[in-house]
Amino acid sequence: MRLSIWLALLFVVVSFISLSATYLVVRDAQEQEIRVSLLQDMAGFRAAPTSAALAALVTAQAEETDPERRLLSYLLPSGRIAGNAAIVQEAEGYRAIALGDRALALSGKYISLTEVINNGLLTVALTAEPLENLRRIFTRVFLFSLLPTCLIAIGIGFLLARRASTHLVAIEQTLSSLTQGDLSARVQMPDDLNGDLGRIGTSVNRMARVQQKSTAALTQISTDIAHDLKSPIQRVAVLLAQIREAKDLPEQAIELADQASAETESIVKTFQSLLQIAQVEGGTSNLDLAPLDLGALASTFAEIYAPVAEEDARQLVVNAPEEPVWVKGDATLLGQLLANLIENALRHTEPGIEICVNITTTTKTATLSVEDRGAGIPEEERQNVLRRLYRLEASRTTPGSGLGLSLVAAIAEFHDADLTLTSAKPGLKVNVCFDRIDAPSSV
Amino acid sequence: MNVLTGTIQICNVPNAVDIVSFAANPKNQSERDVKILIVEDDATTGPYIASGLREEGHSVDLVADGKDGLIQATTTEYDILIVDRMLPHLDGLALLKTLRGAKDTTPVLMLTALSGVGDRIEGLNAGADDYLVKPFAFGELAARVAALARRPSLTEQETLLQARDLKMDLVRRKVLRGDVEVDLLPREFALLEHLLRRKGRVQTRTMLLEALWDIKFDPQTNVVETHVSRLRSKVDKPFDHHLIETVRGAGYRIAD
Numbered sequence A: 001m002r003l004s005i006w007l008a009l010l011f012v013v014v015s016f017i018s019l020s021a022t023y024l025v026v027r028d029a030q031e032q033e034i035r036v037s038l039l040q041d042m043a044g045f046r047a048a049p050t051s052a053a054l055a056a057l058v059t060a061q062a063e064e065t066d067p068e069r070r071l072l073s074y075l076l077p078s079g080r081i082a083g084n085a086a087i088v089q090e091a092e093g094y095r096a097i098a099l100g101d102r103a104l105a106l107s108g109k110y111i112s113l114t115e116v117i118n119n120g121l122l123t124v125a126l127t128a129e130p131l132e133n134l135r136r137i138f139t140r141v142f143l144f145s146l147l148p149t150c151l152i153a154i155g156i157g158f159l160l161a162r163r164a165s166t167h168l169v170a171i172e173q174t175l176s177s178l179t180q181g182d183l184s185a186r187v188q189m190p191d192d193l194n195g196d197l198g199r200i201g202t203s204v205n206r207m208a209r210v211q212q213k214s215t216a217a218l219t220q221i222s223t224d225i226a227h228d229l230k231s232p233i234q235r236v237a238v239l240l241a242q243i244r245e246a247k248d249l250p251e252q253a254i255e256l257a258d259q260a261s262a263e264t265e266s267i268v269k270t271f272q273s274l275l276q277i278a279q280v281e282g283g284t285s286n287l288d289l290a291p292l293d294l295g296a297l298a299s300t301f302a303e304i305y306a307p308v309a310e311e312d313a314r315q316l317v318v319n320a321p322e323e324p325v326w327v328k329g330d331a332t333l334l335g336q337l338l339a340n341l342i343e344n345a346l347r348h349t350e351p352g353i354e355i356c357v358n359i360t361t362t363t364k365t366a367t368l369s370v371e372d373r374g375a376g377i378p379e380e381e382r383q384n385v386l387r388r389l390y391r392l393e394a395s396r397t398t399p400g401s402g403l404g405l406s407l408v409a410a411i412a413e414f415h416d417a418d419l420t421l422t423s424a425k426p427g428l429k430v431n432v433c434f435d436r437i438d439a440p441s442s443v
Numbered sequence B: 001m002n003v004l005t006g007t008i009q010i011c012n013v014p015n016a017v018d019i020v021s022f023a024a025n026p027k028n029q030s031e032r033d034v035k036i037l038i039v040e041d042d043a044t045t046g047p048y049i050a051s052g053l054r055e056e057g058h059s060v061d062l063v064a065d066g067k068d069g070l071i072q073a074t075t076t077e078y079d080i081l082i083v084d085r086m087l088p089h090l091d092g093l094a095l096l097k098t099l100r101g102a103k104d105t106t107p108v109l110m111l112t113a114l115s116g117v118g119d120r121i122e123g124l125n126a127g128a129d130d131y132l133v134k135p136f137a138f139g140e141l142a143a144r145v146a147a148l149a150r151r152p153s154l155t156e157q158e159t160l161l162q163a164r165d166l167k168m169d170l171v172r173r174k175v176l177r178g179d180v181e182v183d184l185l186p187r188e189f190a191l192l193e194h195l196l197r198r199k200g201r202v203q204t205r206t207m208l209l210e211a212l213w214d215i216k217f218d219p220q221t222n223v224v225e226t227h228v229s230r231l232r233s234k235v236d237k238p239f240d241h242h243l244i245e246t247v248r249g250a251g252y253r254i255a256d
Helices: A002-046 A051-063 A129-179 A195-245 A251-281 A294-311 A331-347 A404-414 B045-055 B066-075 B092-101 B117-125 B138-149 B151-155 B186-197 B205-213 B223-235
Strands: A070-075 A081-083 A085-090 A093-098 A110-117 A120-127 A290-293 A315-319 A326-329 A354-361 A365-372 A418-423 A428-435 B035-039 B059-063 B080-084 B108-112 B130-133 B160-163 B166-169 B174-177 B180-182 B244-247 B251-254
Touching: A002 A051, A002 A110, A002 A120, A002 A129, A051 A070, A051 A081, A051 A120, A070 A085, A070 A110, A081 A085, A129 A195, A195 A251, A195 B045, A251 A404, A290 A294, A290 A331, A294 A315, A294 A331, A294 A354, A294 A365, A294 B186, A294 B223, A326 A331, A326 A428, A331 A354, A331 A365, A331 A404, A331 A428, A404 A418, A404 A428, B035 B045, B035 B066, B045 B059, B045 B138, B059 B066, B066 B080, B066 B092, B080 B092, B080 B138, B092 B108, B092 B117, B108 B117, B108 B138, B117 B130, B130 B138, B138 B205, B138 B251, B160 B186, B166 B186, B186 B205, B186 B223, B186 B251, B205 B223, B205 B251, B223 B244
Parallel strands: A315 A354, B035 B059, B035 B080, B080 B108, B108 B130
Antiparallel strands: A070 A081, A070 A120, A085 A093, A110 A120, A290 A326, A354 A365, A365 A428, A418 A428, B160 B166, B166 B174, B174 B180, B244 B251
16 A cells, blocks of 8 residues: 555656646747747837837737737837836836726736837737646646546555455465464465565465475374384283283282383383474364363362372462453363473472462463472573473482473463463472463353 | 183282272173274284273174274174274274264274374264273273263263262262261262262273363373372271272272
């Protein structure tokens, strides 16, 4: 739209300049014509031998001449005026008074020529009316051509802009689908679309195609890994179960079989977590994010974990607003996020402390945070703990895979939420800040 | 049909509040013979779950190929299909979609090595009734098979549940053990109700997590164990007879 206004302005300026140039040339020509005509007149009058003869000639011609068109005035040496008008020079210009039947002051613009002939002063003036008309006509032409020009310019500009914006919107939508994990999205372009937007669209499509191919390859690889690794693990689990069921097994063998089973289970858990982080980071494409009440999520998980916390005399407290707090999310993933944070707090703190699950809101955001009164994490270590399999020195002896917070980070990222680790003075506070959405209409 | 070889083992741990029983309970009189088709190409897993389910008293057919599975499932009537997701010739999802397309509503338990949330949704959308991620313990599979076999009865609306001297009034939200009233928290009440409604059937940790709190992942802490022990401390501990059993390697059950 801005483009079309600029375009219209440009048209106006160009037509103004060209019209003005034409006007000036035409006006000069016409003025020249008038002057030539005056010179010719003057030459005719100059031929008169005496002032009386000139006065007679002037009087004769003046009788046939409309003073509005042509002024003739001859100031005789005697002081008498012959002609159809008396012209007097005044401070601010000339004043002409028509003589004869109708004595009236004349107005308008004249081009005059004055010469002393036979001791008298002869002034011949022709009206500049044609010049005035010319100016009026050009002004009118300019104004009349301006309106359609502007309309056409704005119209064309608008059409171009709309065409461009349709393609821009298409490209934008495709890009947003792509970032949300739908790698099959493509920019729909008419075949004749060339130019910059066409090239950009083609590039976007090419990028999406490559991305889709490599993601498909990656998915295939992880599916293969999952299948090829899990099937043997399943078989090991089966074999261990069969050993366990064998008759007359020595006590020690039973114990070993149980230990082996437990180990396979922990292999599976770590493996599962790694796979899940990879999947969430890869953007789980077939997940629809739906409106979800953070407050309800917090109270559900507080209820689930309350008995676990109470086992070690810990307290699990929920601080949330009474009204629902809506964000867009996947219930399973966000449940896992919250569960991981609570479990993390339960695992890495001393018995008897308090763990808070807080929901705080601003007009635009909703923050879910879990804080504990434990030892906390030194500031320089806070980013490290989000890394996969990273464990603090202090917690190497406690159970856990070092994947819990990595998964939390991946899930937060998947939801476009900001994850920050701060100090709860003392203790750790993990904040996940979401964009708030309006309450769904069905509720 | 195999001869039943299940053993019952009572665990005498000090302060044991639970009865630990192991695996097979003989074919239940009230439960009719459940006919199961297993479509699984893995040479160890397939025969293992087949023999395990036979020991549970079910009649089981095993095929190792997707195409054979489809033919078998359409030509013979089964109560439950156990289908691996990745199969030679015709993969499990396609098999399932074909069956559902032909208006076959036989309950299907899908086994898979794929554990993503999206994979699970894809499986359930294709028409699977339940979804079990490999590797799994046999007890988990057996419990889920039992749940699928009994599925229709879940719609029954009972308001008074009972097991031996335990009475549960769902309307007045009261629990009686003999004449003694037991005071339960809402979450304990829900857990007890869930177990009582499925009296005689094992409920695994994951089944309880899914049913009670809609949790579809594996928590790292003993959430279910803690809830069950809380419930036991109120319902079982003060009384002579303990109702809630721990089934080793599987889950929990209230005996029929």
